[in-house]
Amino acid sequence: MKIRRWYIDGFGIFHDTEVADLPDGLTVLVGPNEAGKSTLLDFLRWMLFASNKSRKVKPLHGGRLGGRLWLEGPSGIYQISRYEISAKKLQSDITRPDGEPGTAAELIDQLGRADQTLFETVYAFSQFELQSFANLNQEQVRIRLFSSSITGAGRTAAEVLETLKKERDSLLKTRSGRIYELVKAIKEVQRRIAQARARASSYPQLYAATLAAEAEVERLENEVMLAKAQRAELEHLQRQRLRQLSELQANCTDHVRELTSLECSIPVRQALLGFPRWTLELIMGTSAIAVSLAIWRWLVGDRLGAAIFGFSGILGLLSSGILFTMKRRQRRNARDLEIRMRKDSALVHAKIRDLAEDLADMKQRAQLQEQIRSLEAQIAARIGSGELTQALRNELTTGEIACWDLALAASELQVTALQNERNSKIEARYEVRLALKDLEATADVVTLETQQEALLEQMRQAIRSYQVLSLAQRLIEHTLARFEEDQQPAVLNNAAALFSQVTQGEYSKLQQRENTLYIIDRFGGQRGPEVLSTGTAQELYVCLRLSLIQNNIERGISLPVIMDDVFVNFDPERVRRMAAIMAAFAASQQILLFTSQPALANMLEAELPSLKRIELSRYAGAAGPA
Numbered sequence: 001m002k003i004r005r006w007y008i009d010g011f012g013i014f015h016d017t018e019v020a021d022l023p024d025g026l027t028v029l030v031g032p033n034e035a036g037k038s039t040l041l042d043f044l045r046w047m048l049f050a051s052n053k054s055r056k057v058k059p060l061h062g063g064r065l066g067g068r069l070w071l072e073g074p075s076g077i078y079q080i081s082r083y084e085i086s087a088k089k090l091q092s093d094i095t096r097p098d099g100e101p102g103t104a105a106e107l108i109d110q111l112g113r114a115d116q117t118l119f120e121t122v123y124a125f126s127q128f129e130l131q132s133f134a135n136l137n138q139e140q141v142r143i144r145l146f147s148s149s150i151t152g153a154g155r156t157a158a159e160v161l162e163t164l165k166k167e168r169d170s171l172l173k174t175r176s177g178r179i180y181e182l183v184k185a186i187k188e189v190q191r192r193i194a195q196a197r198a199r200a201s202s203y204p205q206l207y208a209a210t211l212a213a214e215a216e217v218e219r220l221e222n223e224v225m226l227a228k229a230q231r232a233e234l235e236h237l238q239r240q241r242l243r244q245l246s247e248l249q250a251n252c253t254d255h256v257r258e259l260t261s262l263e264c265s266i267p268v269r270q271a272l273l274g275f276p277r278w279t280l281e282l283i284m285g286t287s288a289i290a291v292s293l294a295i296w297r298w299l300v301g302d303r304l305g306a307a308i309f310g311f312s313g314i315l316g317l318l319s320s321g322i323l324f325t326m327k328r329r330q331r332r333n334a335r336d337l338e339i340r341m342r343k344d345s346a347l348v349h350a351k352i353r354d355l356a357e358d359l360a361d362m363k364q365r366a367q368l369q370e371q372i373r374s375l376e377a378q379i380a381a382r383i384g385s386g387e388l389t390q391a392l393r394n395e396l397t398t399g400e401i402a403c404w405d406l407a408l409a410a411s412e413l414q415v416t417a418l419q420n421e422r423n424s425k426i427e428a429r430y431e432v433r434l435a436l437k438d439l440e441a442t443a444d445v446v447t448l449e450t451q452q453e454a455l456l457e458q459m460r461q462a463i464r465s466y467q468v469l470s471l472a473q474r475l476i477e478h479t480l481a482r483f484e485e486d487q488q489p490a491v492l493n494n495a496a497a498l499f500s501q502v503t504q505g506e507y508s509k510l511q512q513r514e515n516t517l518y519i520i521d522r523f524g525g526q527r528g529p530e531v532l533s534t535g536t537a538q539e540l541y542v543c544l545r546l547s548l549i550q551n552n553i554e555r556g557i558s559l560p561v562i563m564d565d566v567f568v569n570f571d572p573e574r575v576r577r578m579a580a581i582m583a584a585f586a587a588s589q590q591i592l593l594f595t596s597q598p599a600l601a602n603m604l605e606a607e608l609p610s611l612k613r614i615e616l617s618r619y620a621g622a623a624g625p626a
Contacts, residue, residue: 214429491547507522568595
């Protein structure tokens with residue numbers, strides 16, 4: 001792959017600048033400081049790879065940041081067009097030799113599958129990259145230098161190793177990867193299995209608790225229904241008793257009124273008949289009844305009725321007292337009455353008539369007593385007989401009606417307490433059912449064990465894949481190490497020959513042990529690069545690069561070599577010898593050499609008259625072809 005042409009639209013000091021017809025061999029670009037040589041190196045690097053590591057310089061004289069580059073490979077000329085649209089976006093187009101759009105992968109193939117690190121370390125370097133041998137000793141660089149011819153088919157061993165490493169890391173890495181995640185998942189399933197088994201062991205107790213809760217709720221439901229029924233019966237009985245008491249009170253009031261009228265008529269008539277003894281007894285008995293009725297009315301709360309009956313009783317008692325006194329007087333005057341009766345026959349006949357009338361009144365009294373008994377029978381018929389009737393009578397006389405309200409209140413409290421207990425048991429039953437349902441849903445040991453087995457199988461497959469990838473990586477690394485071991489002596493021998501030529505045999509041999517480079521002088525002494533002068537060390541590093549490039553050319557990998565003022569610290573004698581080496585090297589390799597030393601350009605031109613020389617002026621960037 002060779003660079004044939006470039007066009008810079010805008011990059012640093014360059015604007016609308018074009019260089020064309022670059023030859024296969026050596027091209028020297030000569031210019032003083034600030035002529036844009038390092039900027040041109042950055043432009044070529046950016047055009048080929050354009051990664052975040054590429055250094056881009058914003059245009060100072062106008063134009064869009066970017067340009068075009070023409071590369072010639074075995075299949076023809078590829079054109080690369082690359083422009084920056086924004087700070088994070090590029091417009092990149094690749095055109096194949098047939099004019100069709102190409103891809104970045106095709107460009108990498110044309111570059112011998114070299115990446116940016118290898119290209120900028122070995123092929124396109126400035127004095128900055130010559131500062132240390134470490135740049136050439138990086139593992140990535142060493143692997144890419146010696147792996148290109150191992151795998152073939154357009155891929156290097158480095159790419160294969162990177163792919164294997166990525167795939168292996170995706171399976172297992174520190175606290176990450178597929179295997180790590182599977183182990184975590186298996187541990188979680190095993191934890192759930194242990195919990196499920198522990199829960200399953202408690203299933204009988206939980207099921208028994210569920211049945212007990214069901215039975216308790218059913219029992220309380222029955223007790224609540226029974227308490228409600230008892231309360232309803234008690235309310236019905238209370239209403240019935242109150243109704244019966246109301247009827248009894250009404251009937252007793254009517255009958256007592258009738259008895260009172262009858263009892264009041266008997267003393268009046270008895271008085272008219274001359275107050276006989278039995279009349280006095282009748283009045284006293286009636287008065288006692290009235291007093292009893294007054295007391296009963298008082299107990300049932302009828303104050304007016306009690307007052308009426310009390311007044312009647314007291315009046316009767318007073319009347320009986322008066323009659324008793326009159327009776328005693330009558331007896332005392334009986335003798336006088338007989339004398340008068342003998343004396344007055346008219347009065348005797350009148351007395352006989354009065355006795356006859358008194359007999360009639362006695363018959364009427366008997367009838368009244370019969371009426372009283374009839375009324376009492378009617379009362380008994382109205383309120384019934386037996387224990388309930390007696391209880392009603394007792395309640396009428398003892399005042400226990402208020403106890404019914406207390407009984408109803410107690411029944412209400414019992415119903416409320418039972419309902420609260422029932423609701424509490426229903427909640428407990430719900431919690432037990434929920435726990436049982438959760439247990440049935442999560443304690444499926446068989447399902448969890450199936451998941452565990454599936455995860456174990458996935459982990460076994462992942463482990464097998466990891467082992468295969470690790471084995472493949474080791475095989476490639478081993479092959480690469482053997483290949484590097486075989487190739488490294490040739491690279492060091494070629495570099496030692498070049499270095500000996502530059503130093504006129506002062507240093508004849510190079511050795512590398514444990515990633516440390518040793519230089520053997522003509523007396524057999526060895527030293528490290530750090531003890532060499534700056535110019536001598538840089539001469540060594542250029543020789544090492546040229547040897548590595550030569551090794552790649554022999555394996556069919558050819559890339560343009562770009563050097564930016566790498567001979568600035570060489571003395572004139574060694575510059576002349578390096579110019580001879582570069583001229584010989586240009587016979588098989590395209591070289592673009594940027595220098596600020598016209599003498600070096602003249603030496604190179606003397607060694608290789610066919611080279612192409614391009615002059616750059618300070619603060620260049622003038623439009624048009626160079």
